[in-house]
Amino acid sequence: MEEKNSQDISMSVKLGRLLLKYPVMPASGTFGYGEEFIEITDYSLFGALVTKGISLEPSKGNEMPRICETPCGLINSIGLENVGFEKFKDEKIDFLKKFNIPVIVNFFGKSIEDYAIMAEKLSCIDGISALEANISCPNVKEGGRAFGTDPEIVYEITASIKNCSPLPLIVKLTPLVSDIALIAEVAEKAGADVISLVNTFPAASIDINKRKFKLSRGYGGLSGPAIKPIAVKLVNDVYKAVRIPVIGMGGISSWEDAVEFFMAGATSIAVGTGAFNNPYLIPQITSGIRKFLQENNFSSIYDIIGIVNN
Amino acid sequence: MLYVWSKNLAAESLMKTKKIINENCEVTVNLKIKDTENTYLLRIKNNFVPQRFIPGQFVMLKHNPGSSDPLLARPFSIFRKFNENEFEILYRVCGKGTDLLSNIKKGDYVSVTGPLGNGFNALSDFQGLQNGGSTKIVKNIHVLIAGGIGIAPLFSLPDFIKNKGRAGNESTAAHRVNDSADNAAHNERSNINTEDSGRTPSNRALEDCDCGDNNKFILYYGSKTEKELYFRYSIHSDYDEVYFATDDGSFGYKGSVVDLLFKNINDYCNQNEKSTERLNVNFYACGPKPMLSYLINKFRAQNKSNMSNSGILNEYAVQVSLEEHFACGIGVCLGCVVKINSAHSNNFVFKRVCKDGPVFNAFELHDYC
Numbered sequence: 001m002e003e004k005n006s007q008d009i010s011m012s013v014k015l016g017r018l019l020l021k022y023p024v025m026p027a028s029g030t031f032g033y034g035e036e037f038i039e040i041t042d043y044s045l046f047g048a049l050v051t052k053g054i055s056l057e058p059s060k061g062n063e064m065p066r067i068c069e070t071p072c073g074l075i076n077s078i079g080l081e082n083v084g085f086e087k088f089k090d091e092k093i094d095f096l097k098k099f100n101i102p103v104i105v106n107f108f109g110k111s112i113e114d115y116a117i118m119a120e121k122l123s124c125i126d127g128i129s130a131l132e133a134n135i136s137c138p139n140v141k142e143g144g145r146a147f148g149t150d151p152e153i154v155y156e157i158t159a160s161i162k163n164c165s166p167l168p169l170i171v172k173l174t175p176l177v178s179d180i181a182l183i184a185e186v187a188e189k190a191g192a193d194v195i196s197l198v199n200t201f202p203a204a205s206i207d208i209n210k211r212k213f214k215l216s217r218g219y220g221g222l223s224g225p226a227i228k229p230i231a232v233k234l235v236n237d238v239y240k241a242v243r244i245p246v247i248g249m250g251g252i253s254s255w256e257d258a259v260e261f262f263m264a265g266a267t268s269i270a271v272g273t274g275a276f277n278n279p280y281l282i283p284q285i286t287s288g289i290r291k292f293l294q295e296n297n298f299s300s301i302y303d304i305i306g307i308v309n310n
Numbered sequence: 311m312l313y314v315w316s317k318n319l320a321a322e323s324l325m326k327t328k329k330i331i332n333e334n335c336e337v338t339v340n341l342k343i344k345d346t347e348n349t350y351l352l353r354i355k356n357n358f359v360p361q362r363f364i365p366g367q368f369v370m371l372k373h374n375p376g377s378s379d380p381l382l383a384r385p386f387s388i389f390r391k392f393n394e395n396e397f398e399i400l401y402r403v404c405g406k407g408t409d410l411l412s413n414i415k416k417g418d419y420v421s422v423t424g425p426l427g428n429g430f431n432a433l434s435d436f437q438g439l440q441n442g443g444s445t446k447i448v449k450n451i452h453v454l455i456a457g458g459i460g461i462a463p464l465f466s467l468p469d470f471i472k473n474k475g476r477a478g479n480e481s482t483a484a485h486r487v488n489d490s491a492d493n494a495a496h497n498e499r500s501n502i503n504t505e506d507s508g509r510t511p512s513n514r515a516l517e518d519c520d521c522g523d524n525n526k527f528i529l530y531y532g533s534k535t536e537k538e539l540y541f542r543y544s545i546h547s548d549y550d551e552v553y554f555a556t557d558d559g560s561f562g563y564k565g566s567v568v569d570l571l572f573k574n575i576n577d578y579c580n581q582n583e584k585s586t587e588r589l590n591v592n593f594y595a596c597g598p599k600p601m602l603s604y605l606i607n608k609f610r611a612q613n614k615s616n617m618s619n620s621g622i623l624n625e626y627a628v629q630v631s632l633e634e635h636f637a638c639g640i641g642v643c644l645g646c647v648v649k650i651n652s653a654h655s656n657n658f659v660f661k662r663v664c665k666d667g668p669v670f671n672a673f674e675l676h677d678y679c
Contacts, residue, residue, distance in 0.1 A: 029643075030638070030642055030643060031642055032641065032642040036640045036641045036642050036665065037640065037642065039329040039330045039640070040329075040330045040331070040332055040423070040640065041332075052642075060659070060660055061644060061647070061660060064634075064646075064647060064648075065635070066644070066645045066646075066647070067635060067637050067643065067645035067646075068635075069380060069381055069382050069637075071379055071381075072378040072379050072381055073381065074381060074382065074637055076637070076643065076645060078643070078644045078645065081644050081647075081660065224378070224381050225378040225381070253378065254376075273381070273637075276382065276383070276637050276638040276639075276642075276643065277372055277375075277381070277382065277383055277421065278332070278376075278421075279332050279423070279640075280332065
């Protein structure tokens with residue numbers, strides 16, 4: 001049998017109109033605005049650069065403590081701290097543009113109108129390849145329930161963003177819903193180009209001696225290897241429900257973890273908490289997958305996407 | 311076409327700046343320090359960190375590279391350079407992570423990311439005091455204040471300051487520091503006066519200081535009890551004066567090291583108009599949160615009471631190294647913020663302890679407690 005050269009294996013993927021050379025990227029909120037990791041690693045094998053979520057106004061974020069460790073997991077309650085749209089436009093985007101790698105800007109709002117305004121404003125900035133709407137944050141007008149838990153609101157947000165912006169739109173789903181396939185279908189119908197999941201899982205940890213929550217806000221979002229099996233299942237649920245591509249994430253710490261997500265139906269994957277311990281994780285996953293494909297006589301990453309359902 | 315090419319060039323040059331390493335490194339020593347409570351010295355083989363770090367910087371260490379429980383690396387101050395290819399950290403077992411780290415054997419590998427954060431600013435033209443005529447000879451006084459394991463980031467500072475501008479002559483300093491730690495491990499007793507003042511005479515007077523410049527080093531070192539004053543029998547060799555304090559009075563002054571410092575504070579904060587010397591005093595501190603908080607409040611009060619006089623410490627005079635739980639250690643997760651006075655209002659801004667610190671100017675901290 002003829003062995004394939006690993007460099008002949010196609011790793012590039014299409015997320016709607018967005019072409020990525022490699023199918024691995026950082027997860028929003030674990031990569032800042034790209035200015036920190038560059039001191040340790042280079043971005044040449046990154047499929048995309050993904051920013052911390054931006055809002056119209058800057059946000060200070062929550063009081064400390066904001067993070068705590070749990071078995072195989074990390075709970076965070078940062079409070080969506082970010083520099084705000086104006087400072088992002090003036091001080092952050094120019095750096096991200098320099099790498100000739102697609103820039104995905106994550107954003108969120110306090111109301112449906114906020115999402116539309118943000119999408120319109122971001123579309124006017126040069127150097128952004130795609131938008132990722134975080135719909136896991138609380139809808140202040142509706143009593144603080146996450147936007148992403150109500151199919152009608154998901155439709156409305158997605159449609160209004162698409163109305164205001166020509167950029168490819170990724171809708172990032174919250175995992176804590178009774179039927180994630182339904183939410184994904186609704187987002188697809190409303191015009192989403194890509195679905196990304198999962199965001200962190202609502203979680204809490206208690207200091208039994210102090211008889212208090214460990215985080216200042218009580219609860220936060222759980223990430224890390226603890227959530228990986230749940231994320232793989234949810235990615236597969238969404239893969240089966242929609243035709244648009246899926247970006248899978250949730251506890252990926254190795255190329256083997258990443259392969260599970262591709263086999264579950266992800267067209268691309270993102271890493272977050274895993275890169276805190278291993279800043280070289282993204283390039284290592286890309287080369288690990290390439291080797292795996294070669295050894296198993298696949299010629300393209302597409303050969304394994306959703307393979308468990310074929 | 312040319313535009314694209316120059317864009318690529320910019321990206322390439324950005325990618326070549328390596329300031330921080332992440333490697334699995336061999337442990338060469340991991341030993342409990344004699345006559346202490348659960349405090350260990352960990353020596354790690356790596357040639358990047360010891361040659362690049364500035365005192366006050368830290369590394370993220372993971373004793374179980376590639377494993378998920380515990381998930382996160384832990385931050386440790388870089389204690390000192392052992393030689394060109396090895397550096398050390400000093401740690402006290404205080405939780406699950408450090409307990410597991412203490413079981414690491416010689417020859418095992420740990421994951422190291424660093425050096426990280428901003429170290430102490432040791433510029434001699436720092437001008438701790440805002441007064442004095444420019445015709446006078448400037449005498450730099452470096453006052454280090456350590457609480458327990460807080461000695462770790464401060465330990466290398468005297469040598470770092472002395473060696474500044476002495477490029478290529480690092481070996482003597484490294485050897486001398488080695489001696490002092492080994493002595494500590496052997497519990498070698500030196501002539502120590504543990505009378506009530508906590509003052510111990512140094513056998514190395516300023517005049518015969520080998521640094522040949524106008525640097526004077528003073529250490530205030532406090533802890534709960536004697537066993538948490540690491541290197542207490544040998545640390546004098548790096549300083550012109552050393553003052554010890556313990557909460558239980560088992561060694562040196564009984565009480566807070568901060569109170570001990572403020573008994574003598576006028577020696578540092580008041581300039582003698584008649585003297586031919588102008589004092590440039592800088593304070594560097596690391597210790598538990600209550601100690602630092604108390605220290606900062608004392609300095610604030612000192613400045614207030616000296617408003618009308620000349621001895622007001624400027625905003626750079628007191629540097630403190632803060633401790634916090636980190637997830638990433640490089641400034642992306644925003645899990646370790648501290649409140650810093652806003653330049654524009656009475657309000658505050660959050661800054662990252664790992665990336666914007668861990669060393670901050672004490673007077674910029676907003677309600678630190």
